[in-house]
Amino acid sequence: MLRNNHFCWLLSYQLLLLTLILTGIEAVEVDRKEDFYIVFLKDNPANEESAFQRHIDVLSSLKGRDATESHVYSYTKIFNAFAAKLSQYEVHKLSSMDEVASVIPNRYRKLHTTRSWEFIGLPATAKRRLKGESNIIVGVFDTGVTPQSKSFKDDGLGPPPAKWKGSCHHFANFSGCNNKLIGARYFKLDKVPDPNDIMSPIDVHGHGTHTSSTLAGSMVPDASLFGLARGTARGAVPSARVAMYKVCWATSGCSDIDILAAFEAAIIDGVDIISISIGGLTGGYTTDVISVGAFHAMRKGILTVASAGNDGPNLNTVANHAPWVLTVAASGIDREFRSKVLLGNGRTVSGIGVNAFDPKQKLYPLAMGVDIAKSSDTRESSRYCSEGSMDPRKVKGKLVYCQLGSWGVDSVVKELGGIGTIIESDQFLDSAPIFMAPATIVNSSIGKSMNSYMHSDRLPSAVIYKSQEVKIKAPFIASFSSRGPNPGTKHLLKPDIAAPGIDILASYTPMKSLTGLKGDTQYSEFTLMSGTSMSCPHVGGAAAYVKSFHPDWSPSAIKSAIMTTARSMSSKVDREAEFAYGAGQVNPMKARSPGLVYDMDDMGYIQFLCHEGYNSSSVSSLLRQQVNCSTLIPATGEDAINYPTMQLGLKSDQEPTIGIFRRRVTNVGQAKSVYNATIRAPKGVDITVQPMTLSFTRPMQKRSFKVVVKAKPLSNAIILSGSLTWKSSRHIVRSPIVIYDPKVFD
Ligand SMILES: *[C@@H]1O[C@H](CO)[C@@H](O)[C@H](O)[C@H]1NC(C)=O
Ligand SMILES: *[C@@H]1O[C@H](CO)[C@@H](O)[C@H](O)[C@H]1NC(C)=O
Ligand SMILES: *[C@@H]1O[C@H](CO)[C@@H](O)[C@H](O)[C@H]1NC(C)=O
Ligand SMILES: *[C@@H]1O[C@H](CO)[C@@H](O)[C@H](O)[C@H]1NC(C)=O
Ligand SMILES: *[C@@H]1O[C@H](CO)[C@@H](O)[C@H](O)[C@H]1NC(C)=O
Numbered sequence: 001m002l003r004n005n006h007f008c009w010l011l012s013y014q015l016l017l018l019t020l021i022l023t024g025i026e027a028v029e030v031d032r033k034e035d036f037y038i039v040f041l042k043d044n045p046a047n048e049e050s051a052f053q054r055h056i057d058v059l060s061s062l063k064g065r066d067a068t069e070s071h072v073y074s075y076t077k078i079f080n081a082f083a084a085k086l087s088q089y090e091v092h093k094l095s096s097m098d099e100v101a102s103v104i105p106n107r108y109r110k111l112h113t114t115r116s117w118e119f120i121g122l123p124a125t126a127k128r129r130l131k132g133e134s135n136i137i138v139g140v141f142d143t144g145v146t147p148q149s150k151s152f153k154d155d156g157l158g159p160p161p162a163k164w165k166g167s168c169h170h171f172a173n174f175s176g177c178n179n180k181l182i183g184a185r186y187f188k189l190d191k192v193p194d195p196n197d198i199m200s201p202i203d204v205h206g207h208g209t210h211t212s213s214t215l216a217g218s219m220v221p222d223a224s225l226f227g228l229a230r231g232t233a234r235g236a237v238p239s240a241r242v243a244m245y246k247v248c249w250a251t252s253g254c255s256d257i258d259i260l261a262a263f264e265a266a267i268i269d270g271v272d273i274i275s276i277s278i279g280g281l282t283g284g285y286t287t288d289v290i291s292v293g294a295f296h297a298m299r300k301g302i303l304t305v306a307s308a309g310n311d312g313p314n315l316n317t318v319a320n321h322a323p324w325v326l327t328v329a330a331s332g333i334d335r336e337f338r339s340k341v342l343l344g345n346g347r348t349v350s351g352i353g354v355n356a357f358d359p360k361q362k363l364y365p366l367a368m369g370v371d372i373a374k375s376s377d378t379r380e381s382s383r384y385c386s387e388g389s390m391d392p393r394k395v396k397g398k399l400v401y402c403q404l405g406s407w408g409v410d411s412v413v414k415e416l417g418g419i420g421t422i423i424e425s426d427q428f429l430d431s432a433p434i435f436m437a438p439a440t441i442v443n444s445s446i447g448k449s450m451n452s453y454m455h456s457d458r459l460p461s462a463v464i465y466k467s468q469e470v471k472i473k474a475p476f477i478a479s480f481s482s483r484g485p486n487p488g489t490k491h492l493l494k495p496d497i498a499a500p501g502i503d504i505l506a507s508y509t510p511m512k513s514l515t516g517l518k519g520d521t522q523y524s525e526f527t528l529m530s531g532t533s534m535s536c537p538h539v540g541g542a543a544a545y546v547k548s549f550h551p552d553w554s555p556s557a558i559k560s561a562i563m564t565t566a567r568s569m570s571s572k573v574d575r576e577a578e579f580a581y582g583a584g585q586v587n588p589m590k591a592r593s594p595g596l597v598y599d600m601d602d603m604g605y606i607q608f609l610c611h612e613g614y615n616s617s618s619v620s621s622l623l624r625q626q627v628n629c630s631t632l633i634p635a636t637g638e639d640a641i642n643y644p645t646m647q648l649g650l651k652s653d654q655e656p657t658i659g660i661f662r663r664r665v666t667n668v669g670q671a672k673s674v675y676n677a678t679i680r681a682p683k684g685v686d687i688t689v690q691p692m693t694l695s696f697t698r699p700m701q702k703r704s705f706k707v708v709v710k711a712k713p714l715s716n717a718i719i720l721s722g723s724l725t726w727k728s729s730r731h732i733v734r735s736p737i738v739i740y741d742p743k744v745f746d
Contacts, residue, residue: 236541330501
C-alpha cells in the first residue's frame with residue numbers, strides 16, 4: 001500500500017481521519033469519551049510555576065480531584081496553554097470560562113521527499129560566510145534523525161554557538177549528537193506506544209533524516225541511489241547546526257500537542273530557523289498550532305518555513321498559509337528517472353520510476369492482471385493486481401500488467417513469484433516512485449498500445465530495463481504541489497515560493513528498506529523522495545543562508561528577501577501561475593542581497609488579523625496580552641499588510657474592482673540608491689504606482705508607496721498575473737500582483 005514516503009503519510013492520515021470521524025459519532029452517544037485538547041488561557045502569568053498552577057486550578061475547577069489525571073502537559077515558557085484529556089461536556093464548559101482563550105481539539109497531521117542546489121543556483125562554490133553560517137542553528141520538526149549519517153559528520157566544526165540552550169542525549173537506538181547535529185529530542189505526549197517506532201529521536205522512517213540533510217547536511221561526495229542522481233549530497237548551509245525535534249511517529253503521524261511542545265522547545269533552545277514539512281491548517285490563524293507556534297517564533301526572531309502540502313493540482317488546497325510563515329511549493333528539476341520497456345514485437349516504450357534491477361533474461365512472458373484472476377469474483381480487483389486477486393500459478397515467472405489502484409503491487413507480484421510489474425496510470429507521473437522489484441509506470445496512451453499488442457500476440461513478452469536519468473525541461477510545478485488561492489484569506493497570495501521537491505536525493509535511515517514494502521531487501525544511505533516536504537528544507541536552507549550574512553534581519557525581512565528575488569516562473573508552463581509557484585523559484589544567492597525588503601513586526605500582523613475580522617480576544621490569545629482591535633491604529637489599504645506580494649479579490653461581476661495597496665520598503669542595499677518602478681499589467685487590468693521613483697540616502701531608510709489596481713470582471717481565467725518591480729542599478733525587487741475571483745472558490 002505504500003509508495004514514496006509522503007504518499008504513505010497521506011494514506012495513514014486518511015485512515016486516521018476516518019477513525020476521527022468515527023470517534024466523533026461515538027462521542028455523541030457516550031459522553032464520557034475523552035480526547036486530547038489544547039486549552040489556551042488569556043492571562044499572562046508572572047512565571048512558569050504560576051502558569052502551571054493556574055492550569056491545574058482551571059482543570060480542578062472543572063474536574064475536582066481528577067485534574068492531575070487528565071492534565072497531559074503545560075506549555076508555560078512561550079505559550080500559556082495546557083494539553084488535557086477532556087470530554088465533550090468539559091470542553092463546552094471550559095470554552096465558556098472567562099480565563100480561557102480557546103480550546104482546540106488535538107489533531108494528527110500528515111507529513112507532506114544533489115543536483116537540486118546547482119539547479120536553483122547555489123553551487124558548492126557559492127560565496128559563504130562560514131563564521132556566520134556555523135552560528136546558525138536550524139530546527140527541524142520531523143520523524144527524527146540518523147545521527148551516524150555522513151550528512152551529520154562534524155568535521156571542522158567547533159562547539160555549538162553560545163546561544164544554544166538545547167540538549168541531546170543517548171536514547172534508545174540513538175547514539176547521541178556531535179558538533180553538527182547539536183540537538184535531538186522527541187515528543188509523544190499522548191504516550192500511546194507506537195509498535196512501529198522507537199521512543200527516541202531516532203528516525204525509523206527516513207523522512208526526517210532526508211529533510212534535515214537537505215537543509216543543512218555536510219558535504220558527502222559521490223552520493224547516489226544505486227548510481228542514480230550521483231553527485232555531492234549537501235545542504236544549503238553545510239556548516240550550520242541541526243536540531244531535530246521528533247514530532248511525527250510511524251503509526252499515528254504528527255500530533256498538535258507534540259508540535260506545540262516542539263515550538264516551545266525550539267524557541268527556548270535558540271534555533272534561528274524552523275523547518276516544518278508537516279501538513280494542514282486546521283483552524284484559523286489564531287488556533288492552528290503551526291500558525292500559533294510560528295507566530296511566537298516570529299516574535300523571537302525565528303522564521304518558520306513550511307510545506308504548502310501535496311494536495312495539488314486541485315486549487316484552493318494550499319496549507320500552512322499564515323502570513324508569518326514562508327509557504328513552499330514543489331517544483332521539478334531538469335531530470336527524470338525512466339525505464340525502457342522492450343516488447344516482444346520489438347517496440348520500446350518508456351515508463352517512469354526508479355527500478356534498480358538489471359534483467360537476467362532477454363524477455364519474460366507478459367500477462368495482464370485482469371486476465372489471470374483467481375476467480376470471477378476477483379476479476380475486478382485483479383485489474384489492479386490487488387493482493388489475493390490473481391492466480392499465483394499464472395503470475396509465476398511473468399511480468400504482470402496492472403492498473404494503478406494502490407501502491408505496492410510490485411511487492412504483491414513478487415511475492416507470488418512474478419518477475420515484475422508494468423503499472424498504468426495517468427496520475428503521479430512527475431515523481432519517480434522507487435520499486436522493490438522490476439517495475440515501471442506507463443501512461444494510458446502507452447497502455448493502450450501495449451493492450452493491443454498483448455491481445456494480438458499469442459505469447460506476449462516484455463522486459464523492463466534498469467532506470468536511467470533523463471534530461472527534461474524545467475522548472476515546472478509538481479502536479480502534487482498544493483495550489484492557491486489561499487483558503488484562509490482572500491488578501492494573501494499563497495504559496496509564497498517554489499523550490500525543488502521532485503526526486504530529491506538526500507540521506508536516509510538504515511532502519512527501513514527503501515520502500516518499506518514486504519520483501520524489499522534494498523537499503524541505501526541515500527534515497528530519492530518527492531513532496532513539498534522536500535522543497536520546504538530547500539527554502540529553510542536558503543533562509544539560513546541569508547541569515548548567515550544578515551544575523552540581525554527580522555523573519556519578515558528574510559522572507560521578503562527570498563520572495564522578491566525569486567526567479568519568475570511561467571504561466572505558460574503552469575496554468576495556475578502564482579497559485580502554483582507564488583513569487584517563483586527560490587534563488588538563494590540573490591536573496592542574500594535583495595536591495596529592499598518589505599519588513600514587518602508582530603503588531604503589523606496583529607493589525608492585519610484585526611482587519612481580517614479576527615476579534616480582540618482571539619488576537620489576544622496569540623500575543624499573551626490583551627489587545628483591543630478597535631483601539632489599534634487601523635492598517636490601511638486593500639489588504640492591510642506590508643506583504644511582498646499583492647492579491648486582489650474581485651468584488652463584483654459587473655463593475656470594475658479597485659484595490660489600493662499600501663506598502664513600505666526598507667533599504668538594505670547601498671546607502672545612496674534610486675529605484676524606478678516597472679509595472680506589468682495583464683489585459684483588462686490597470687496598475688499604477690505612486691511615486692514611480694524611490695530615492696534613498698542611508699541604510700535602513702524606509703519609503704512608502706501605493707499601488708492602485710483596477711480590474712474588470714474576469715471572463716474565464718482563474719488568475720491574472722501582473723507585477724511591480726523596483727529596479728536600481730544593482731537590484732531587482734519583484735512583487736507579483738494577482739487578480740482572481742474569490743466567489744468561484746466559495
Ligand atoms: C534498538 O535497540 C535494541 C536494544 O539495543 C535492539 O534490541 C533493537 O534491535 C534496536 N532496534 C532497531 C530497530 O535497531
Ligand atoms: C505518454 O508517455 C509518452 C512517453 O513518455 C509520451 O511521449 C506521451 O506524450 C505520453 N502521453 C500522454 C497522453 O501523456
Ligand atoms: C472571537 O472569535 C472566536 C473565534 O471565531 C469566537 O469563538 C469567539 O466567540 C469570539 N469572541 C467574541 C467576544 O466575539
Ligand atoms: C475596546 O475598545 C473599545 C473602544 O475604546 C471599547 O468600547 C471596548 O469595550 C473595548 N473592548 C474590550 C474587549 O476591551
Ligand atoms: C530611473 O528613472 C530616471 C528618470 O527617468 C532615470 O534617469 C534613471 O536612469 C532611472 N534609473 C534606473 C536605475 O533605471
